[in-house]
Amino acid sequence: MITEFHLPDLGEGLTEAEVVQWLVKPGDPVALNQTVAEMETAKAVVELPSPYEGTVSTLHAEAGDTVAVGAPLIAFDVAGDEPEGDEPASDAEEKTEPNLVGYGAAPASSGRPARRARRGTAATSSAAAAEAAVIEAAPHDALPPSEAEPVTGERPRSTPPVRAYAKRLGVDLVLVAAEVGDRVITRSDVDAYAERIGATGSATTTASGGETTDAPRTASAPPGGERAQTRIPIRGVRKHTAQAMVRSAFTAPHVTTFHTVDVTATMDLIEQLRADKALADHRIGPLVMIAKAVCLALGRNPSLNATWDEDAGEIVENHFVDLGIAAATERGLIVPIIRDAERLSLTGMADALTRLTQTARSGKTSPAELAGGTFSITNIGVFGIDAGTPILPPGQSGILAVGAVRRQPWEYRGEIALRQMMTLSVSFDHRLVDGAEGSRFLKDVADLLEQPGRAMLY
Structure with a gap:
């Protein structure tokens, strides 16, 4: 049956998060705790694990969208007769709870001692x-940045901020990886590749006459003599x-x-x-x-x-x-x-x-x-x-x-x-x-x- 998953509080009472990128698409099978998306809060980029085992049914937001805590984020086709909601689908899943980055380890796997009580x-x-x-x-x-911990999996090796940056410029990290080899891709690698191919990302540009247009954000400087402005959304x-x-x-x-x-x-x-x-x-x-x-x-x-x-x-x-x-x-x-x-x-x-x-x-x-x-x-x-x-x-x-x-x-x-x-x-x-x-x-x-x-x- 179709089960909706609503965006949880990713830590410290934050009220919203931006979808950096989806790692799944409708029709993809997913396992419990498999990372399905990278979300950017006001403090960090966090990886969002799947709370269910099943098949992705619907993505309720696109990359770059801001989603309020509690709003529907993704729907899963989960086997069984459970009612819709955000509860795990079975007793087995309850034993292996989804572990959201920022919350620490799930209770079943947490072996760390509790911190001492504090005043104030x-x-x-x-x-x-x-x-x-x-x-x-x-x-x-x-x-x-080259010493950062690599991201595992079949995706090109890079950090979440670099992947988000490449997406804004319209750069395919798979092609960058083909040039840099088996190492972590850095922001400078993305810049170098974007400059060679003239890649662009989205931004709002205001021309000298005051008219606002949706113009591409280029990796290189605007032509000399052109009075242009780039508007960057205030977020994160x-x-x-x-x-x-x-x-x-x-x-x-x-x-x-x-x-x-x-x-x-x-x-x-x-x-x-x-x-x-x-x-x-x-x-x-x-x-x-x-x-x-x-x-x-x-x-x-x-x-x-x-x-x-x-x-x-x-x-x-x-x-x-x-x-x-x-x-x-x-x-x-x-x-x-x-x-x-x-x-x-x-x-x-x-x-x-x-x-x-x-x-x-x-x-x-x-x-x-x-x-x-x-x-x-x-x-x-x-x-x-x-x-x-x-x-x-x-x-x-x-x-x-x-x-x-x-x-x-x-x-x-x-x-x-x-x-x-x-x-x-x-x-x-x-x-x-x-x-x-x-x-x-x-x-x-x-x-x-x-x-x-x-x-x-x-």
């Missing part, structure tokens, strides 16, 4: 959790970013403090650790050292790790650090979370950052991994920028911007010497954090980077 859960739920921010930078240790990550940043900027009174730090000792220590063969499996870089210093400094300055709960009239101090790290992806800039970062050793922090960036670059970061951070780090230094005034992620009271490391003359032990310098910028919510405590936090981070041995005193 109201401060990290509902709207605040749903507004995990996208920040203006990427970590130094971000891995190149960009739409969510705009809403979250406006809400944060007009809710929390921002203050930013700057401090230039001599990080020569930290950079020397990094070189020593990288030369240690026993640590060869760990990617220890500047961001790892900074993340560790931030966790230690937050323990001494708890208001930077707190949340303003307007409804309850309370300041919620978190006795754990869920550390957000900005990561550049082809979908945009996202901030996945390292849970309980204060518990990690230096090598543990390095491994967590590596996993975080690999997952983000492969487009597999789930909505749950983007929600509920307590403090964030954004690395503007990767762009050669020295300092900035980052906007707070909604619900957080502090964010640290990390500038570029530059070798420059500096006073050292009474003389002028060439030292490796970095500027740190911390923005904080002045409702929770006084200027003195914000400055103390920044000074604590700076002291740990200037003299990394001081970490032994914390």
